[in-house]
Amino acid sequence: MKAAFLIKPYNIEIREIEKPDIKNQDDVLIRIRSVGVCGSDIHYYKEGRIGDFVVKEPLILGHESSGIIEKVGKRVKDLKEGDRVAIEPGIPCRKCDYCKQGRYNLCPYVKFFATPPINGTFCEYIVHPSDFVYKIPDNISLDEATLIEPFSVGLHACNLVNLKPGENVIISGLGPVGILSLLSAKIYGAIVYGIEKNDKRIELAKSFGAEFIFDTKEIEIKKIKNLLKDKVDVVFECSGFLGLMEETIYWVKRGGRIVFIGLGTDFLNLNVAKITNDELKIYGIFRYVNTYKRAIEIIDKNKINLKNLISKNFPIDKVKDALEYPEKNSNCVKVIVNP
Ligand SMILES: [Zn+2]
Numbered sequence: 444m445k446a447a448f449l450i451k452p453y454n455i456e457i458r459e460i461e462k463p464d465i466k467n468q469d470d471v472l473i474r475i476r477s478v479g480v481c482g483s484d485i486h487y488y489k490e491g492r493i494g495d496f497v498v499k500e501p502l503i504l505g506h507e508s509s510g511i512i513e514k515v516g517k518r519v520k521d522l523k524e525g526d527r528v529a530i531e532p533g534i535p536c537r538k539c540d541y542c543k544q545g546r547y548n549l550c551p552y553v554k555f556f557a558t559p560p561i562n563g564t565f566c567e568y569i570v571h572p573s574d575f576v577y578k579i580p581d582n583i584s585l586d587e588a589t590l591i592e593p594f595s596v597g598l599h600a601c602n603l604v605n606l607k608p609g610e611n612v613i614i615s616g617l618g619p620v621g622i623l624s625l626l627s628a629k630i631y632g633a634i635v636y637g638i639e640k641n642d643k644r645i646e647l648a649k650s651f652g653a654e655f656i657f658d659t660k661e662i663e664i665k666k667i668k669n670l671l672k673d674k675v676d677v678v679f680e681c682s683g684f685l686g687l688m689e690e691t692i693y694w695v696k697r698g699g700r701i702v703f704i705g706l707g708t709d710f711l712n713l714n715v716a717k718i719t720n721d722e723l724k725i726y727g728i729f730r731y732v733n734t735y736k737r738a739i740e741i742i743d744k745n746k747i748n749l750k751n752l753i754s755k756n757f758p759i760d761k762v763k764d765a766l767e768y769p770e771k772n773s774n775c776v777k778v779i780v781n782p
């Protein structure tokens with residue numbers, strides 16, 4: 444089968460490797476059909492590392508994937524050949540305290556696609572444990588099914604802050620995760636505002652029900668706080684941009700919650716006196732936990748159309764172009780590779 448390997452920064456090689464087969468009878472063999480390009484893939488492609496995770500050996504990128512079941516292990520009951528499925532990319536150890544408490548996203552032994560040394564899904568076939576593979580209904584396309592992964596981040600953020608109907612949420616940075624967090628917050632019954640500068644993204648966010656978007660081409664970031672006037676309960680910071688991250692504590696009202704979702708800036712200067720005085724709660728978020736089934740249900744039952752988020756499709760031979768496309772096209776939202 445074909446697989447796209449990252450050899451070193453900016454260098455992708457398409458190699459022919461052996462097709463995997465089922466060894467554990469709880470696993471399924473999947474023909475990969477769609478894989479979303481994530482910011483983390485682009486990061487590895489450009490830098491060869493994210494923090495402590497360094498690409499030392501050739502690595503297959505890609506973790507937002509869907510496909511069709513080709514074969515199931517003998518013990519698999521709820522999936523069969525031909526099923527269209529979304530694939531949850533992390534396999535936890537199932538034994539540590541975090542796993543046992545149901546917080547498997549925090550499992551220190553998790554094997555997560557496209558995180559060195561674990562290969563991802565820019566390839567034609569994978570073998571995966573059947574309980575991390577979810578059948579999707581006919582009205583969700585395989586391309587859309589890749590968005591269940593970033594949508595899961597949004598749902599997990601809403602769970603984390605225990606978001607309630609009628610609360611006011613502001614989301615800074617309306618890329619794919621920002622827009623899918625917007626969608627999640629709407630599903631939870633929140634009233635959602637946004638901060639963004641790209642016209643295409645502003646338009647998309649409005650189509651997904653944003654109440655109002657602060658366009659930072661027209662308004663200075665520092666002035667946004669004056670307009671929010673003690674209204675915001677929750678901030679989802681999805682941009683990872685320092686200038687926005689440091690402002691978040693001025694957007695929420697007293698007792699407000701802030702979730703740092705976007706990566707990009709590692710260190711911030713935050714006014715701790717204000718955080719204390721206003722009793723603000725600041726959350727980090729790591730991936731998601733127990734969201735896939737619910738995400739599929741939500742998209743299906745609410746007939747949510749995610750196709751508008753997909754900007755362009757590439758075949759597996761063009762993984763390099765797919766990884767470079769978002770930066771060359773500012774109006775790009777999501778790029779999909781179809782192995
Ligand atoms: Zn992702």
Ligand SMILES: [Zn+2]
Nearest residue numbers: 536539542550
């Ligand atoms: Zn574990």
